Amino acid sequence: MSQSKPYNRDNVGKILDRAMDATGGILRLTPTWVPRSFLHPGRRIKLATEDLYAFGAHRGGIDERWFASTTEAANEGRNWDEGLSWVRFEGERFLLKDAVAEGQGKIVGPDIWNKYHRWPVYSKFFDNAGPIPHHMHQRQEHAQKTGQEGKPEAYYFPPQLNAAENHFDYTFMGLEPGVTKDDVKRCLENWNKGDNGILDLSRAYRLKPGTGWLIPAGVLHAPGSRCTYEPQWGSDVFGMFQSMVEGRYVPWELCVKDVPKEYQHDLDYIVDQLDWEKNVDPYFREHNYLEPIVDEENSGEGYTDRWIVYGLVDGKQLFSAKELTVMPGAKCVLRDPGASGWITVQGCGYISVQGYEKSKLWLQTPIMIRFGEEPDDEIYITYEAAKAGVVVENTGTEPLVSLRYFGPDVHPKMPNVGDYKKQRR
Secondary structure, three states, rough: OOEEEEEEHHHHHHHHHHHHHHHHOEEOOOOOOEEEEOEEEEEOEEOOOHHOOOOHHOEEEEEEEEEOOEEEOOOOOOOOOOOOOOOEEEEEEEEEEHHHHOHHHHOOOOHHHHHHOOOOEEEEOOEEEOOOEEOOOOOOOHHHOOOOOOEEEEEEEEEOOOOOOOOOOEEEEEOOOOHHHHHHHHHOOOOOHHOOOOHHHHEEOOOOOOOOOEOOOOOOOOEEOOOEEEOOEOOOOOOOOEEEEEEOOOOOOOOOOOOHHHHHHEEEHHHHHHHEEEHHHOOOOHHHHHOOEEEEHHHOOOOOEEEEOOOEEOOOOOOOEEEEOOOEOOOOOOOOOOOOOEEEEEEEEEEEEOOOOOHOOEOOOOOOEOOOOOOOEEEEEEEHHHHHHHEEOOOOOEEEEEEEEEOOOOOOOOOOOOHHHHHHH
């Protein structure tokens, strides 16, 4: 499969108009692969084994695929477009970021554009072979000091990508009730003495495919070895708090990567980045654990739409996600109130905008993807397309399953954390 050619960035409006007119507002996206120098690929996101180090061994292995992203990956030595999604149309490609800047409200929705002037969220597959360091993503008040934004995020463990649990399917989250800031500072003081003991202060939770978690900004977490679908705010800030993982040293620079220079050895400042009450919450699981909830109003014969990421973060609807399952031979019409980034995780079929059925796009889940190939599994449903209604048809012999995530304040009605318990009654 040949790779599409980059389009002149100064003239994106013309090709965007053609792409929108052709489909009614569904944009085909190509894979966005992101390496991490300090992590080991889990080999479950379908990238061919021989391409795991396509950026070069010095850059690390590819263990992330980002979806509908206009957020740059904050990697040292990064390619200029690293983390950014490309739109593919008629043998050419242009950045989704440029499409958003050009199309504004008709791409992301008028409310999102007027408030943020960008697509302020993204999602990814995160796939590591083992656990990663206990770390946190800065809150807004700290991230803005380095010219960035805070990053809350969420997890969902798709069953289709988790047949293998790899080395450690547990995630440490938060801190044990009773832990003090001085306890954490002692761990930071011991950074160069080997294992600094930060995990002794935390609690591990087993990861179950088909479930998920909300992780507010400022909350420590050490993701385990499950392949994770992660809707999150459009930022790539983080700070590592663990000095050794599986016998590998974590450089201090990864603790203070997004800390102003004058505070990079100020342990009080580093610890104050944590949302302390959320970290030591004795009801952490109760306040952050998610199980899918069927959206009865948007499900019907042969298809089921489930909430997989829902609830508020600090009282705000920042992002959300749903899992759509369409059975063989079935068809449905989605009527979402806003734009979404879509990835197909099982099966095949077609997707189209109502009134544009003759221009429907093929959906197929690849078994293996070579670096640079452009499979038919990822799309961006613009605001215009979502408001018109999107037709999804399963033409295969197995369920057609997709994950799609949404931006802030899109849904007038959404479940709260803990509402999954009502389905059990």
